[in-house]
Amino acid sequence: MKTVLALLAIALFAYLGAALYRIQRLPVVLRALHSSGLGFFAIGVALGPLAIGLVDDEMLRGLDVLIDLGVGWVGLLFGLQFHFQDLRRLPWRHYLGALSQAATTLVLCGLGLWLVFTAVPAQGPVWLLVLVLAAASSTSSPTATAPLLHDLAPRGPVTDALRLIASVDAVPAILLVGIGLCFAPAPIHPARYGPALDGLFWLGVALGLALALGALAHLITLYRYTDNQLLVIMLGLVVFCGGAADYLVLSPLFVNFLVGVVVANRSPARLRLLKALLSVEKPIFLVLVTLAGAMWGLPVALAWIGVAAFVLLRLAGKLVGGYAASAAAGLGAAGGWGLGPGLLAHGGMALAIALSFRQLVPGELGDVMLGAVVASMLATTLLGPVSLKWMLIRLGEARETR
Amino acid sequence: MRVVLLGALGVLMLGLQELHAHFPSDLGSRTVLVFGFLLLGGFLLGELVARWSIPRITGYLLAGMACGPHILGVVDREVIEHVGLVDHLALVLIAFTAGAELKLGRLKARARGILSISLMQTGFVFCAMAASLWFLRDQLSFFAGLSSGQVLAVAGILAVIATASSPSTAVAVIVEARSEGPVTDSVLGVTVLKDILVLVGFSLVISSALPCFDAAGRAVCPGLGSLLAETGLSLVAGCAFGGLMIAYLRFIGKQNVVFVVAAAFLLISLSHSMHLDPLLVAVCAGFSVANFSRQGAVFLSGLERACGPVFLIFFSLSGAGLNLAVLGSMWHVVGVMVALRAVFTWSGTWLGAFAAAEDESLRRFAWTGFLGQAGVSLGLAALLRARLPEVGALLADLIVGGIVVNQVLGPVAFRWALGRSGEQHLPEAPASPLGRPVSAHR
Structure with a gap:
């Protein structure tokens, strides 16, 4: 019976998804919702212990590998795009804008969340939850706004700045979570030489691991392989790297990102590796989102305050951060509102951060984290394209008619 | 390098591992x-x-x-x-590939040969192996202390398991070698058909053998009737599942890779809840999609793309699961069994191909495709261990020892045979360090 219900649920979602896809002039918000993969999250919830229960907790434990694969995939893919020689050609002020925007959002969101979560009783390392949530809040999703940018075809300095900032503003988040976890005290990491030295030790381990795996990937790809073989290498590398990070309670996203950066700047097969990773990006992301839905447990009623606070604080943080970004990027006030309205969309990177946290801290805190990120994704997938369109038209970089 | x-x-x-020494153990x-x-x-x-x-x-x-x-x-x-679930997922994806590689047109043309080889080889290997074991009973230590009836029963059990081959191994070699031709088609068809024959044969033999050991065991062994019903239902369910997959690919056709993985997962779940054979269901589903829809090519190309990681996962986990200690302790008996099985497989295949008037290459080379042993044989060994205390454990160890050798030698022999029969097409040249000439194929 459970299987039949599951089949019906999947068929319904698949049919709705395909039907939406076929409508030629689908509103951009619906297209963004469709491409965000949130429908697959709903399928996951429907199949998981919260609803039909076709996928139970035991099965999910057996699928750890796929979750680590998905999270690591996001990190490696992101890192592989950091080819310094290419990045140097872009205006440095835009990087400054990205950094100031991410830092402002992170600090504002972090402070607000700290106040909220110290008031809401929760079991587990709340400081870690706040740190990771704040980091996740600072990321933007270029994918969520891609359909709109495709339609509007905007041109101008603000559009250029937005594209770059949305693409790179996850770096501070990844570094903060990665380095923060290295300095996590016992019982997360065993005490050895004292808090500061332990932190430096684990940071050294993370960097060493990334360098070693990056070198290994570089040496393996010195051989000429077919695209399918490259895909297998990447698969093995991501899982091994994610597993090693998990094994030592480091951030798999951080280590995979660093491996990606090493490979991007050392391997002659960089572009082919990137192509191989991109060729299966969508399926892996959708499997990850489905598993996220299946593993999600409904947080207790009080925790929803934290979830709502996260969504609102992030929106506020992005608006303030966007203002700081436009100033830092040399764009003045960008029409009075800064770049914030163009950076609201939240997506896959935040989900990967949430999932890696949930792998480390399962249970209620992990569910709050995941719930907060998915709620924010949902809200900003609906709001993000609208605010971006409003901003670009207002600044004269796009026309209403297109 | x-x-x-x-x-x-x-x-x-x-x-x-050294760095992890101070952390609490975490299986995940x-x-x-x-x-x-x-x-x-x-x-x-x-x-x-x-x-x-x-x-x-x-x-x-x-x-x-x-x-x-x-x-x-x-x-x-x-x-x-x-990681059992991931292993099962990989196996179902291989079974989809096996089904999708079976082309109805080519099977029809080879139906006589496939049927002849399947029946002749299964029958010959069973009879010859049982007879050999009977005649060698004084030389084989595991027969010591058994009555004549028990020796016959044990010989029958070992003989029926000797007839089993591994479709997944054959499919993996065929996909890697990109082979096409009569040997390829026949090996694929025969291994799938033999899977059914072996299960039926095992059920018959074990139900005859159990009374020789422990009457209590009878109650827990699946009967022939239920096995046939399971096989029939699996075939029907596979066709129905294939129909659903065709409908998806025809009317929706988006995210096909996610769909195939989800379908494999659902198939496992469905098979467990309905007591069906997941491999048979998957083979039938793959066969239906490849032969009764226009989406067969899309389906197969998607599967082929996934084959690299899937084979790697499945076979490396299979290798890790093999009990090498058994091979070390019983190598001489295992050696005899493996040699006998190889000779009888060759003879049985030759006879079957000869009876169906198949060509020379099939008579000479097809037998290598039946040497590999994996899933079914391991499953039957586990069943033996559970059903026949004492003797069952010894027999299971012996069978696993044989599987280790067959699984290493089988693919090598089959790949060699595909090359010799001229059916191998290798578009993927072996990788070489950058800058050096790659191979004659480039």
Whole structure:
């Protein structure tokens, strides 16, 4: 019976998804919702212990590998795009804008969340939850706004700045979570030489691991392989790297990102590796989102305050951060509102951060984290394209008619 | 160079284990790490052996064996069980590929040969193996202390398991060699058909043998009727599942890779809840999609793209799960059994091909495709261990020992045979360091 219900649920979602896809002039918000993969999250919830229960907790434990694969995939893919020689050609002020925007959002969101979560009783390392949530809040999703940018075809300095900032503003988040976890005290990491030295030790381990795996990937790809073989290498590398990070309670996203950066700047097969990773990006992301839905447990009623606070604080943080970004990027006030309205969309990177946290801290805190990120994704997938369109038209970089 | 890389990977793994010494044990993260290690190590070893025209899956198996509990001990039983679902998913995807590779038109043309080889080979291997064991009973230590009836029963059980082959191994070699032709088609058709014959034969033999040992065992052994019903239902369910897959590919046709993985997962769940054979259901579903819809090519190309990682996962985990200690302790008996099985498989295949007036290449080379043994044989060995206390455990060890040897030699022999029969088409030249000439194929 459970299987039949599951089949019906999947068929319904698949049919709705395909039907939406076929409508030629689908509103951009619906297209963004469709491409965000949130429908697959709903399928996951429907199949998981919260609803039909076709996928139970035991099965999910057996699928750890796929979750680590998905999270690591996001990190490696992101890192592989950091080819310094290419990045140097872009205006440095835009990087400054990205950094100031991410830092402002992170600090504002972090402070607000700290106040909220110290008031809401929760079991587990709340400081870690706040740190990771704040980091996740600072990321933007270029994918969520891609359909709109495709339609509007905007041109101008603000559009250029937005594209770059949305693409790179996850770096501070990844570094903060990665380095923060290295300095996590016992019982997360065993005490050895004292808090500061332990932190430096684990940071050294993370960097060493990334360098070693990056070198290994570089040496393996010195051989000429077919695209399918490259895909297998990447698969093995991501899982091994994610597993090693998990094994030592480091951030798999951080280590995979660093491996990606090493490979991007050392391997002659960089572009082919990137192509191989991109060729299966969508399926892996959708499997990850489905598993996220299946593993999600409904947080207790009080925790929803934290979830709502996260969504609102992030929106506020992005608006303030966007203002700081436009100033830092040399764009003045960008029409009075800064770049914030163009950076609201939240997506896959935040989900990967949430999932890696949930792998480390399962249970209620992990569910709050995941719930907060998915709620924010949902809200900003609906709001993000609208605010971006409003901003670009207002600044004269796009026309209403297109 | 690859040897150095393998060594570096091993050193890295040892280093990680050393660093983890002060952490509490966590099966989840250990499993993911080991899984990644197997993927990279298996890939490197697969590429290494491919240079000598040995199938990559043999490299994957060897990597799994080396990492398994009996040599390096990187992979233990706990880890293998933890990724059981991923292993099953891989097996179902291989079964989809096996079904999709069976082309109705070509099967029709070869139906007589396939049927003849299946029946003749299964019958011949069974009879000849049982008779040989009967005549060798005084030389084989595991027959000591058994009555004549029990010797006959044990010989029958070992003989029926000797008839089993591994469709997944055959499919893996065929996909890697990109082979096409009469040997390929016949081996695929026969291995799938033999899977059904072996299950029916095992049910018959074990129900006849059980009274010789322990009457209580009878109640827990599946009867022939229920087995036939399960087989029939699996075939029907496979066709129905194939129909649903065709409908998806025809009317929706988006995210096909996600769909195939989800379909494999659902198929496992469905088969378990309805007591069906998941492999048979998957083979039938793959066959239906490939032969009764226009989406067969899309389906097969998607599966072929997934084949690399799927084979790597499945065969390296299979290798890690093999009990090498048994092989060490019973190597001489295992050697005799493997040699006898190979000779009888060759003879049975030759007779079947001869009776169906098949061509020379099929008579000479097809038998190599039936040497590999994996899933079904391992399952039957486990069933024996559970159903026949004492003797069952000994027999299961013996069978597993034989599987280890057959699974290493089988793919090598089959790959060689595909090359000799001229059915191998290798578009993927072996990788070589940048800058050097790659191979004559480029």
